[in-house]
Amino acid sequence: MLRGLRRRHARRRGTSELTYRELAAKTGWSHGIIGEYLSGRVLPPTDRFDVLIGLLGATPAEQGALATARDQVEENRRQALPAPVPRQLPMDVYGFTGRTEQLATLHALLAPGERRTAVISAVAGTAGAGKTALAVHWAHQVAKRFPDGQLYLDLRGYDPERPVPAADALAGFLRSLGVDGQDIPDDLSERAARYRTLVAGRRLLIVLDNARGADHVRPLLPGSPSCFVVVTSREDLAGLVARDGARRIELDMLSTPEAIALLRALIGERVDKSPSQAAELAENCARLPLALRIAAELAVARPGVALAELVAGLRDEQRRLDLLDAAGDPRTAVRAVFSWSYRQLSADAARLFDLLGLHPGRDIDAYAAAALAGAGLGRARELVEELARGHLLESAGPGRYTMHDLLRAFAVENATDPHAALTRLLNYYRYTAASAAGVLFPYERGRPEPDVPGSPVPPVDEVVAWLDRERPNLVAVADYAARHGWPGHCVDLSRALWRHFEVGCHYQEALAVHTSAARAALAAGEGRAAALANLGGIHWWLGDFRQAGERFRQSLAAARETGDLEGEARALGRLGVVAERLGELPSALGYLGDALALCRRTGNRHGTGTQLINIGALYRRLGRYEDAAEHQLEAADVFAEVGDLRLRGYALGNLGALYGLLGRHEGALTHLEQALANCRESGDPGGEGSALAAMGAVYLRLGRHPEALDHLRRALAGSRETGDRSLETETLNTLGETLRAMGQPDSALARHRAAHALTEETGDQYEHARALAGIAHVLHDSGHTRQARENWRVAADIYRRLGVPETQRIEILLSE
Numbered sequence: 090m091l092r093g094l095r096r097r098h099a100r101r102r103g104t105s106e107l108t109y110r111e112l113a114a115k116t117g118w119s120h121g122i123i124g125e126y127l128s129g130r131v132l133p134p135t136d137r138f139d140v141l142i143g144l145l146g147a148t149p150a151e152q153g154a155l156a157t158a159r160d161q162v163e164e165n166r167r168q169a170l171p172a173p174v175p176r177q178l179p180m181d182v183y184g185f186t187g188r189t190e191q192l193a194t195l196h197a198l199l200a201p202g203e204r205r206t207a208v209i210s211a212v213a214g215t216a217g218a219g220k221t222a223l224a225v226h227w228a229h230q231v232a233k234r235f236p237d238g239q240l241y242l243d244l245r246g247y248d249p250e251r252p253v254p255a256a257d258a259l260a261g262f263l264r265s266l267g268v269d270g271q272d273i274p275d276d277l278s279e280r281a282a283r284y285r286t287l288v289a290g291r292r293l294l295i296v297l298d299n300a301r302g303a304d305h306v307r308p309l310l311p312g313s314p315s316c317f318v319v320v321t322s323r324e325d326l327a328g329l330v331a332r333d334g335a336r337r338i339e340l341d342m343l344s345t346p347e348a349i350a351l352l353r354a355l356i357g358e359r360v361d362k363s364p365s366q367a368a369e370l371a372e373n374c375a376r377l378p379l380a381l382r383i384a385a386e387l388a389v390a391r392p393g394v395a396l397a398e399l400v401a402g403l404r405d406e407q408r409r410l411d412l413l414d415a416a417g418d419p420r421t422a423v424r425a426v427f428s429w430s431y432r433q434l435s436a437d438a439a440r441l442f443d444l445l446g447l448h449p450g451r452d453i454d455a456y457a458a459a460a461l462a463g464a465g466l467g468r469a470r471e472l473v474e475e476l477a478r479g480h481l482l483e484s485a486g487p488g489r490y491t492m493h494d495l496l497r498a499f500a501v502e503n504a505t506d507p508h509a510a511l512t513r514l515l516n517y518y519r520y521t522a523a524s525a526a527g528v529l530f531p532y533e534r535g536r537p538e539p540d541v542p543g544s545p546v547p548p549v550d551e552v553v554a555w556l557d558r559e560r561p562n563l564v565a566v567a568d569y570a571a572r573h574g575w576p577g578h579c580v581d582l583s584r585a586l587w588r589h590f591e592v593g594c595h596y597q598e599a600l601a602v603h604t605s606a607a608r609a610a611l612a613a614g615e616g617r618a619a620a621l622a623n624l625g626g627i628h629w630w631l632g633d634f635r636q637a638g639e640r641f642r643q644s645l646a647a648a649r650e651t652g653d654l655e656g657e658a659r660a661l662g663r664l665g666v667v668a669e670r671l672g673e674l675p676s677a678l679g680y681l682g683d684a685l686a687l688c689r690r691t692g693n694r695h696g697t698g699t700q701l702i703n704i705g706a707l708y709r710r711l712g713r714y715e716d717a718a719e720h721q722l723e724a725a726d727v728f729a730e731v732g733d734l735r736l737r738g739y740a741l742g743n744l745g746a747l748y749g750l751l752g753r754h755e756g757a758l759t760h761l762e763q764a765l766a767n768c769r770e771s772g773d774p775g776g777e778g779s780a781l782a783a784m785g786a787v788y789l790r791l792g793r794h795p796e797a798l799d800h801l802r803r804a805l806a807g808s809r810e811t812g813d814r815s816l817e818t819e820t821l822n823t824l825g826e827t828l829r830a831m832g833q834p835d836s837a838l839a840r841h842r843a844a845h846a847l848t849e850e851t852g853d854q855y856e857h858a859r860a861l862a863g864i865a866h867v868l869h870d871s872g873h874t875r876q877a878r879e880n881w882r883v884a885a886d887i888y889r890r891l892g893v894p895e896t897q898r899i900e901i902l903l904s905e
Contacts, residue, residue: 090155090158091126091127091129091141091142091145092127094142094145094146094147095107095127095145097145097146098145098146101146107144107145109123109124109127112141112144115144116137116140116141116144118137123141126141132159132162133159135156135159135160135795135798135799135802138155138156138159139152139156139795139796139799142155149794150831150832152794152795153794153795153798153828153831153832153833154831154832154833156795156798156799156831157798157828157831157833157836160798160802172237172266172267172287172291173238173265173266173267174236174237174238175238175239175240175265175266176238176239177238177239177240177241177242177265178225178228178229178232178239178241178296179225179241180484181225181226181229182222182225182226184351184354184355185222185226186343186347186350186351186354187343187344187347187348187350187351188219188223188226188340188343188347191223191338191340192223192226192227192230194336194338195227195231195319195338196227196230196231198317198336199231199234199317217377217378217379217380217493218340218341218342218377218378218379219340219343219377219378219379220298220299220321220322220323220340221243221298221299221321222378223321223340224296224298224319224321225241225296227319228241228294228296228319231294232294234292234294235292235293235294235317236292237291237292237293238291238293238294239293239294239295239296240262240265240293240294240295240296241295241296241298242258242261242262242296242297242298243298243299243451244258244297244298244299244300244301244305244306245299245451245494246299246300246301246302246305246322246323247299247301247323247494251449251565251568251569252301252305255277255281255305255306255307255308255309256277256280256308256597257597258297258308258309259277259280259281259284259308259309260273260280260597262284262309263280263283263284263287266284266287266288267287268283268287269594269809269810269812273596273597275597275600275631277308278308280308281308281309284309284311285311285312285313288311288313288315288316289311289312289313289315290313290315291313291315291316292315292316293311293315293316293317294316294317294319295309295311295316295317295318295319296318296319296321297309297318297319297320297321298321299321299322299494300320300321300322300324300326301322301324302322302324302326302328303326303327303328303329303332303333304328306320306329307328307329307333310333320335325337342375342376342377343371343376343377343378343381344376345368345371345372345376347376348371348374348376348381349364349367349368349371351378351381351382351385352367352370352371352381352384352385353367355381355382355385355386355389356385356388356389356396357389359388359396360396362396363395363396363397366395366396366397366399366400367396369400369404370384370396370399370400373400373404379493380427382480383427383430383479383480383481384399384430386430386478386479386480387399387430387433387479390433390478390479424499427496427499428499430479430480430481431481431499431503433479434475434476434479434481435472435475437462437464437468437472438472438475438476439503440462440505441458441461441462441464441469441472441473441476442476442481442500442503443500443501443503443504443505444461444462444500444504444507444510445458445461445476445482445492445497445500446492446496446497446498446499446500446501446504447461447500447501447504447507447510447511447514448461448514449562449565449566449568449569450561450562450565450566451485451491451561451562451565452485452486452489452490452491452562453473453489453490453491454488454489454490454558455469455470455473455488456469456517456521456544456545456546456547457514457517457562458470458472458473459544459545460513460514460516460517460542460544460545461510461511461513461514462510463509463510463513463543463544464544465545466545469545473490476490477490481496489558511573511575512575513542513543513544514566515566515570515575515578516539516540516542516543516544516578517542517544517546518559518562518563518566518578518582519537519539519542519578519581519582519585520539520540520541520542520546521542521546521547521552521555521559522556522563522582522585522586523536523537523538523539523581523585524546524549524552525552525553525555525556525585525589526585526586526588526589528549528552528553529553529556529588529589529592530588530589532695532731532732532733532735532736533588533695535584535619535655535656535659536584536585537581537584537585539581556586556589560595560598561598563582563586563598563602564598564601564602566578566582567579567582567583567601567602567605567606568601568602568605570582570605570609571605571606571608571609571612572605576609576610576611576612576613577609577613577615577616579602579605579606579609579613580606580609580610580613580615580616580619580620581616582602582606583602583603583605583606583616583619583620583623584606584616584619584620584623586599586602587599587603587623587626590602590627591626591627591630592773592775592811594630594810594811594812596627596630596631596812599623599627600624600627603620603623603624603627604624606619606620606623606624607620607621607624610647615651617644617647617651618644618645618647618648618651618653618656618657618659618660619644619656619659621640621641621643621644621647621660622640622641622644622656622659622660622663624640625637625638625639625640625641625643625644625663626663628640629663629666629667630812630813630814631812631814632814632847632850632851633851634667634670634671634851634852634853635671635852637663637667638664638667638668638671641660641663641664641667642660642664644656644659644660644663645657645660645661645664648660654687654690654691655687655688655691655693655696657687658683658684658687658688658691658693658696658700659684659696661680661681661683661684661687662680662681662684662696662699662700662703664680665677665678665679665680665681665684665703665707666681666703668680669703669706669707669710670815670851670852670853670854670855671852671853671854672854672855672887672890672891674707674710674711674891674892674893677707678704678707681700681703681704681707682704684696684700684703685697685700685701685704688700694727694730694731695727695728695731695733695736697727698723698724698727698728698731698733698736698740699724699736701720701721701723701724701727701740702720702721702724702736702739702740702743704720705717705718705719705720705721705724705740705743705744705747706743708720709743709746709747709750710855710891710893711892711893711894712893712894714747714750714751717743717747718744718747718748721740721741721743721744721747722740722744724736724737724739724740725737725740725741725744728740734767734770734771735767735768735771735773735776737767738763738764738765738766738767738768738771738773738776738780739764739768739776739779741760741761741763741764741767742760742761742764742765742768742776742779742780742783744760745757745758745759745760745761745764745780745783745784745787746761746783746786746787748760749783749786749787749790752790754787754790754791757783757787758784758787761780761783761784761787762784764776764779764780764783765777765780765781765784768780774807774810774811775807775808775811775813775816777807778803778804778807778808778811778813778816778820779804779816781800781801781803781804781807782800782801782804782805782808782816782819782820782823784800785797785798785799785800785801785804785820785823785824785827786823788800789823789826789827789830792830794827794830794831797823797827798824798827798828798831801820801823801824801827802824804816804820805817805820805821805824808820814847814850814851815851815853815856817847818844818847818848818851818853818856818860819844819856821840821841821843821844821847821860822840822841822844822856822859822860822863824837824840825837825838825839825840825841825844825860825863825867826863828840829863829866829867829870834867834870834871837863837867838864838867838868840863841860841863841864841867842860842864844856844859844860844863845857845860845861845864848860854887854890854891855887855891855893857887858883858884858887858888858891858895859884859895861880861881861883861884861887862880862881862884862895862899864880865877865878865879865880865881865884865902868880878903881899881902881903882903884899885899885900885903
């Protein structure tokens with residue numbers, strides 16, 4: 090198409106075609122990249138595309154149509170990109186031995202002609218029997234037969250505190266398959282449906298490790314026979330066999346030859362030199378792979394000690410446990426091995442091992458270990474490495490470790506003074522989370538200022554990355570603190586993390602933490618207003634304005650009950666924004682006015698600026714433009730005073746949007762460019778998207794349609810990335826208006842209908858009416874007068890109820 094334009098341009102001028110070098114001189118680009126554009130190897134960016142087709146003589150109407158075509162090419166290419174290919178299998182098991190029959194059964198399930206309903210292999214067996222090792226080892230053998238990837242998850246089904254819920258497991262899988270966080274449904278059944286849709290027809294291997302039972306994994310089962318699932322569990326999973334067509338593979342202890350072979354692989358020639366002692370060692374370990382590996386590590390660590398001496402030590406340990414366990418615990422043999430290994434640890438390592446069993450989360454690093462042990466960071470690292478060498482901890486990635494659930498249970502049995510250790514751990518998480526929030530959002534009020542925890546914490550320049558690494562643990566820690574006597578820690582985590590969760594679109598994690606905090610606040614006797622406000626904020630971002638409003642009302646009641654004026658102001662301000670979206674504009678003005686008065690009364694300058702922004706935006710909606718400008722200017726001054734670059738950008742952006750409505754386009758663009766720069770510098774993609782959308786609206790009014798289209802498309806992409814459904818709706822409507830002005834009715838109609846669908850979910854009344862009006866305009870242009878008038882009539886009713894200036898314009902159209 091570009092080459093065709095170039096030829097036509099030459100014919101019209103009666104000259105030869107513009108050369109690459111001539112085009113380079115006119116644009117300032119390299120002639121090489123121009124060659125790439127004209128050869129079709131590289132798709133020009135939107136701004137360069139507009140310049141290029143302008144130079145090649147495209148008319149204004151053609152420019153709009155060609156810009157749309159270019160964007161469709163980009164969208165087609167994006168959709169054609171290969172889906173993410175997850176490779177989540179843990180490292181293969183060193184020295185894997187035996188299990189020949191079970192491996193053959195698993196291989197047979199992949200053979201052609203097998204019943205395609207038999208896609209689930211339930212690997213059942215006692216703790217420590219090597220279920221995970223078998224599943225992972227086989228998975229590595231067949232991974233190449235699943236080119237679309239391998240998903241793996243430890244469901245922690247026998248963790249007494251926090252097995253992984255199916256909803257959380259699905260959220261993790263959806264992210265791994267390329268779904269953005271804000272696009273993950275809230276409802277379990279909807280997540281499962283989305284998951285089944287994504288994996289349909291794909292050759293995926295899915296390993297679900299340590300399942301509690303059939304109901305634990307059933308939502309995670311794909312509906313496509315192209316996928317293969319391996320489930321490990323201590324239960325027999327009869328429900329999966331009977332209802333879902335799973336093939337059960339029983340896993341018991343190793344045979345004596347297999348157990349000795351594993352010892353030989355791990356220990357070496359000493360096994361062959363002392364075959365009878367090796368056989369006794371295998372029996373003393375109940376021929377369970379977990380126990381055998383720990384015993385082997387003890388032997389390897391003592392190369393000068395005869396195998397017979399090690400066996401005698403284990404024999405004595407078993408006698409001791411037999412005396413302690415008169416009931417005949419079937420796990421005695423395994424506990425004997427654990428205890429034997431445990432007694433070889435240094436005193437500090439043994440104490441840390443005991444305490445690590447208390448950790449509520451999935452894995453730990455040296456900082457968490459230091460907090461539990463009350464030790465320095467260097468010493469904690471030494472102790473963790475000692476435990477890892479003895480196979481009492483397993484690697485979970487660089488610098489991170491996890492613990493087998495049998496070992497966890499054994500550790501908890503021996504833990505002393507657990508309350509003090511857990512208090513140190515929770516203090517560490519609370520303090521570091523607050524420090525990270527302080528780095529990211531230094532101007533937020535209401536953040537807890539906990540005492541320094543007394544244990545090492547990451548340096549300030551690492552705490553932001555720490556938040557991402559520790560997010561699953563922070564959720565688990567908050568839940569544990571709420572349920573086990575540390576309610577204040579849970580409340581403080583909610584107060585520290587709320588903005589990070591919102592900006593990062595970590596909505597499910599936020600729901601979990603804030604829900605726990607709202608419950609914990611009752612026991613803590615404080616913080617309920619903040620927790621409920623945080624919970625309402627997440628419902629707001631999820632587009633559930635009515636649920637958000639309910640939480641904000643609860644927050645307001647809690648703040649008033651405790652005399653928390655700042656909490657009251659925050660709840661009132663949030664209620665005002667919700668009421669504005671739901672079309673209750675007089676109520677919104679009342680809420681926001683009360684919030685502003687309270688902020689002024691308490692001297693909360695940051696809160697004052699926030700409410701000035703909100704009131705100014707509402708005045709703009711109501712057509713009170715002078716009042717709106719006054720409030721935004723004052724807000725910009727407030728945020729300049731307190732040093733909040735981000736929210737000063739919001740105030741300037743709102744002022745620019747207002748000037749655009751007033752026809753002061755030069756001033757509008759100046760303010761919006763400053764807003765865009767502020768938001769970019771402060772790392773706020775939401776504010777950046779809002780400024781881009783407002784600039785697009787200004788360019789539309791100026792008739793500069795290609796520039797409007799470019800800014801709006803970037804704003805739309807940003808709104809979807811951040812999960813800002815309000816901005817997405819507004820941008821879709823402005824895009825529809827732009828495309829209509831460019832003579833592209835089909836594209837315009839699609840954008841307005843997408844906006845209309847969003848408002849059906851969120852309840853945003855103004856944008857709902859705006860979408861209906863946009864649909865009506867397109868229908869009217871296409872000659873569908875009756876349908877257009879029906880849409881205008883509904884839009885007019887909404888506008889009239891809202892009391893906004895658009896009412897008059899629609900009524901004029903209806904009167905014609």
